[in-house]
Amino acid sequence: MKPVFALVDCNNFFVSCERVFNPSLEGKPTIVLSSNDSCVVARSNEAKAIGVPMGIPAFKIRDMLRSNQVVQLSANFELYGNISKRIVAILTHITPRTEVYSVDESFLDLSQLGITDYTAWGKEVRTRILQEVGVPVSIGIAPSKTLAKLGAEQAKKQLEFEGIVNFFGMPPHTKEQLLHQTPIKSIWGVGRRLEPRLRAEGFGTARQLAAMRPQQAQQTMGITGRQLVSELNSISCHGMESLERVTKSIMRSRTFGEDTNQAHILEAAIASMATRATHSLRTHGLLARHIGFFVDTNRHKPGFRRWNYDLHLDMPTNDTGHIISLLVAKISDFYNPGHRYHRLGVYMDDFSPAFALQTDLLGYVDTAAHDKSQARMQAMDAINKRLGRGKIYFAAEDLSKSWQPKRTGQSPRYVSNWNELPVATIKG
Amino acid sequence: MLEEPREEGVSIHTGFPNPALDKSLDNLDLQQLLIPRPISSFLFRIAGDQWENAGIFNGDIAIIDRALSAGKQDIVVWWDETAGDFGVSHRKDMPEASTMWGVVTATIHQLRSPL
Numbered sequence: 045m046k047p048v049f050a051l052v053d054c055n056n057f058f059v060s061c062e063r064v065f066n067p068s069l070e071g072k073p074t075i076v077l078s079s080n081d082s083c084v085v086a087r088s089n090e091a092k093a094i095g096v097p098m099g100i101p102a103f104k105i106r107d108m109l110r111s112n113q114v115v116q117l118s119a120n121f122e123l124y125g126n127i128s129k130r131i132v133a134i135l136t137h138i139t140p141r142t143e144v145y146s147v148d149e150s151f152l153d154l155s156q157l158g159i160t161d162y163t164a165w166g167k168e169v170r171t172r173i174l175q176e177v178g179v180p181v182s183i184g185i186a187p188s189k190t191l192a193k194l195g196a197e198q199a200k201k202q203l204e205f206e207g208i209v210n211f212f213g214m215p216p217h218t219k220e221q222l223l224h225q226t227p228i229k230s231i232w233g234v235g236r237r238l239e240p241r242l243r244a245e246g247f248g249t250a251r252q253l254a255a256m257r258p259q260q261a262q263q264t265m266g267i268t269g270r271q272l273v274s275e276l277n278s279i280s281c282h283g284m285e286s287l288e289r290v291t292k293s294i295m296r297s298r299t300f301g302e303d304t305n306q307a308h309i310l311e312a313a314i315a316s317m318a319t320r321a322t323h324s325l326r327t328h329g330l331l332a333r334h335i336g337f338f339v340d341t342n343r344h345k346p347g348f349r350r351w352n353y354d355l356h357l358d359m360p361t362n363d364t365g366h367i368i369s370l371l372v373a374k375i376s377d378f379y380n381p382g383h384r385y386h387r388l389g390v391y392m393d394d395f396s397p398a399f400a401l402q403t404d405l406l407g408y409v410d411t412a413a414h415d416k417s418q419a420r421m422q423a424m425d426a427i428n429k430r431l432g433r434g435k436i437y438f439a440a441e442d443l444s445k446s447w448q449p450k451r452t453g454q455s456p457r458y459v460s461n462w463n464e465l466p467v468a469t470i471k472g
Numbered sequence: 473m474l475e476e477p478r479e480e481g482v483s484i485h486t487g488f489p490n491p492a493l494d495k496s497l498d499n500l501d502l503q504q505l506l507i508p509r510p511i512s513s514f515l516f517r518i519a520g521d522q523w524e525n526a527g528i529f530n531g532d533i534a535i536i537d538r539a540l541s542a543g544k545q546d547i548v549v550w551w552d553e554t555a556g557d558f559g560v561s562h563r564k565d566m567p568e569a570s571t572m573w574g575v576v577t578a579t580i581h582q583l584r585s586p587l
Contacts, residue, residue: 176538465516470561471552472561472562
């Protein structure tokens with residue numbers, strides 16, 4: 045089957061999330077600042093046009109921000125995370141072969157969907173995400189991931205593409221032009237380290253890089269460079285990584301407060317560990333086919349023993365109750381009140397995706413393991429932790445007043461706090 | 473009694489295991505009734521007391537589904553470009569300078585707040 049990849053990329057994602065709940069920001073230059081160091085982490089198109097650089101500390105461009113009346117917002121990662129999950133849910137409904145690359149980008153493998161008109165498909169997806177979630181996306185569709193990413197990038201920049209760049213059936217001169225318009229630094233996989241070296245050798249654009257001889261590519265950039273050049277020439281070298289990247293196994297274990305010979309304590313431990321392990325399964329959107337548990341006596345005491353019980357299931361599951369009952373039934377196989385049990389663990393592996401079960405907002409695949417996404421997710425966790433305490437709530441009595449957008453500061457937790465829901469005033 | 477390993481300063485005591493630990497999952501799920509499409513559904517708070525006769529009160533929660541296309545009689549939430557806030561009305565009463573945000577599928581009026 046010939047490879048077909050789509051990259052669905054949210055436009056100015058954080059700013060777009062803010063605009064969903066605060067449409068007055070539409071058309072205004074807006075930036076989102078990281079909470080800890082106040083660096084620019086997102087820019088609206090208007091802010092980009094003014095020349096606000098990505099990643100710069102806000103104080104360094106204070107005059108530029110002031111003279112252009114740029115709206116500055118502190119990152120509201122709870123909101124962005126929620127919106128991101130909704131978009132991922134839409135995409136995984138379209139195909140389970142979705143790789144969540146970062147909080148605002150996902151690769152889709154379209155090769156098995158029997159799509160005849162990829163551009164029409166892309167427009168439909170774009171319209172659906174815009175209507176249901178309110179966020180504009182750009183989509184690149186290509187025989188390789190590198191080209192799909194390049195396409196999405198250009199779809200974002202060149203308005204005449206209406207958000208979709210589809211390399212299939214594209215006239216050769218259009219492709220040449222797109223590659224020509226892409227500087228090497230915006231190619232997926234060309235990092236800050238490689239760029240100057242490539243420039244020194246006379247390669248400035250994707251078009252020039254695509255024409256590089258394979259041997260030279262390998263000499264300059266190693267095997268990944270050779271693959272990069274192939275990918276630019278529509279030869280796919282990078283497959284979907286979502287399923288490989290997620291957790292391979294889950295284990296939850298506990299040491300008893302004191303060694304025990306009580307069967308009911310073993311049961312309780314199995315129930316509690318299985319509950320936590322299956323919760324983790326569900327948040328990863330996975331089902332397990334292989335489940336088991338182990339029980340140890342104290343390894344530092346004479347007569348150390350371990351028992352292991354494994355079950356291979358016909359039907360993979362992440363059902364807590366089901367798994368508990370299967371495991372608890374095994375206790376009688378080894379239980380002997382003469383032993384002192386010290387530690388118990390429940391483990392699960394042989395995973396498959398649970399896409400068919402994804403009907404609530406909690407169970408979506410959350411596979412993003414890429415650097416960029418990890419950094420953002422860590423920031424998100426840190427911020428959530430900090431905001432969990434001492435954050436001032438909007439008083440319930442103030443609900444009659446609409447929330448007034450502020451020049452700076454963080455937007456309300458519209459989707460994650462009962463006291464900060466957006467307000468709709470009856471007018472009619 | 474067991475004590476779980478400490479996590480972030482919290483310890484959980486577990487007694488004899490309940491064989492139907494996930495019993496609550498068997499309950500009817502209000503989300504299933506009220507939010508059948510969670511992807512496109514959002515919650516708003518209603519402000520204003522003009523609709524008390526219609527059973528919609530100040531402070532009620534409104535469930536908005538963005539996936540639905542609005543009929544004339546639907547109650548909808550829209551962005552009021554003049555006032556710079558969200559309005560809620562029948563679709564036919566939307567002013568000129570407004571942008572549709574979503575269709576109100578239900579409002580929730582709590583008699584006693586559990587929060």
